[in-house]
Amino acid sequence: MNPVLPRIAARNLLRQRKRTMLLAGAIAFGIMIVTLINGFAGAFIRNVSENFAYLMGGHVFVSGTEYSPSGRRISVIRDTAVIDEALASSGLRNLRVQKTSQVMATLIFEGKSIRQNLTGIDLGHSSMLRDRLMLLKGTWEDAAQPDALIISEKIAKKLNVLPGDKVIAQFQTITGQNNVGEFRIAGISVDSSFIGSIMAYVQLDYLNSLIGIRNGEYMSLGIMLDRLDRSGTAASALYVTMKSMGLQLFERKAAQDGNAMTPFQAMIREQTRERWEGTRYRVYTIDEILSQARQIVVALDTASVFILVVLFAIVMIGLSNTFRMAMFERIREIGTMRAIGVQRNEVRAMFLYEALFMALAGSVAGLLLAFLAMAGLSLITFDPQSPVFLILRNGHLSFSLPPLRALFNIALIAALTLAAVYAPANAASKLRPAEALRTVK
């Protein structure tokens, strides 16, 4: 269309600066709020997943389940070579693996006791844990000792222990016998999490010997990838490889569709249903464990669209009235243009251009405001013990706006603006030139 029309439209916006600022400001406000919600939702899933991945020591996990002669279900991977082989031939690159065993234990020191999840890993070599955990007291050299125990600051306070103290742990072996073990406090960590505070770390080999798992075996393998968003494809690749090696595997499907059941629910259901010989493996991802977190994100994004539309319903009334007023204010101009040779649809287009430019200017301003607000909010430092830690990134709020989401919001605003202005624009185009020219303001 004729380039002079958008030019006039743009200048008309500038002509009525105050009015334009007001309406574009309203649009900007709406976009800002919604962008903040979207940005928060976008980062929410990533932060929760990343934080959980660190806590659990992986993005993708392999666990094994077998039945003991007495019919008890045991979580253990005995044939570690086959898992190594599967990993090697799955084609996965840039990964770090962590073998773990876990048991719930009661830690006892001088008459005080507390429940802890003892996680056995190779403390002497685990780079993953060293990256994440900051030791407040004690050293990683101490942590390399066979009977080393790392607990969080909170637990250390409750038990009133210091590095070097000997602590007794009470727990059940995998076959259900009660057992005790002795550990020496090697490190006290600042764990920026409330879940972290129930996690205590010990040497994998020592824990295995205490709970009845043979040396070299473990309960589950955590695989840390270079990127979180690769976890789904990585898990699939590993699953396919293991299947082709003839291993028994739990179906991944129940976990993948993720909506009907959580993987844990699916796991429990499957296991109560059937029995098998030997080890059956499960491959799952952090996302599947957190499928409910994903639903929160969907809910937030849906709410944001709703908020945008509701906020905008009010703005639309203002837009419509403003442009109707503009039509009357410029009635002689419109009459003049029509006389000179501007067609009806061009008059309409001129008003629509004006509305579109305003929507776009407002949207861009709204995005900028949202980014400023995000930058500001992410400067706030939260207490490491704060229960909101799961949604934080290194103790700060973080935001991640999917570009398509931003585009969708802008397109939605543009469409609603055009819809609001269509009626007055159309009325302007229908003005009869002689009438319009006769009208005195």
Place this chain on the structure above:
Amino acid sequence: MAIIELRDVKKDYLLGKVTVPAVKGVSFEIERGDFVSIAGPSGSGKTTILNMIGLIDIPSSGEVIIEGKHTGGLSDRELTRFRHEVLGFIFQSFNLIPVLTVRENVEFPLLLGKTRVPRNEWDQWIDYLLEEVGLTGWKDHKPNELSGGQRQRVAIARALITRPSIVLADEPTANLDSATGEQIIDLMKKINRELQTTFIFSTHDAKIVSIADHVIRLRDGLVIENRRKGEDVNGTESEE
């Protein structure tokens, strides 16, 4: 052949339930290149007739024939295109587009579609007209920075930019002081001679009427005098 012909043109306005006959059956012809004045007191139908010649209003009955074209029954789109190609407009209150500069206002009609001015002559033609109306030094100014007389000069340049056959001017001097008004009429007359453009302007200023080649005088929606270059075309009574 006459460039404009009105045949028994009537125009009624509907005011609520009352029909107001603004033009009650008017016939006349206008010759190409003439400088034509439509005179008459307020409410006599000058604007209504100019609007019908300008194809921005449609007669209730009768025919308006312009350059041999019967305009009755044309669609809005066709009428708009015809106006753009054949007609130029000058208004009493100038009606420039406030957000465009002087030069952009003059250029504006060229951007609205095919005209008689080839693309490669635009710049030269715009400059020529700005020179002609004496506004070369003002081309980057906005209309609100100009005096009334200057604004009407811009309007004249804008009306001429498409090289129209006919320029219509409804009381072009009514918003100007008499000296400036005379200058504007002189300018229009000069261009009329130079470019052979037919000018039709309405006025109730007797002094301005006297410059016209052809005077059509109205009263109560009827032609009471139709006199071309001294000769009385219709033999109706003369008031002078």
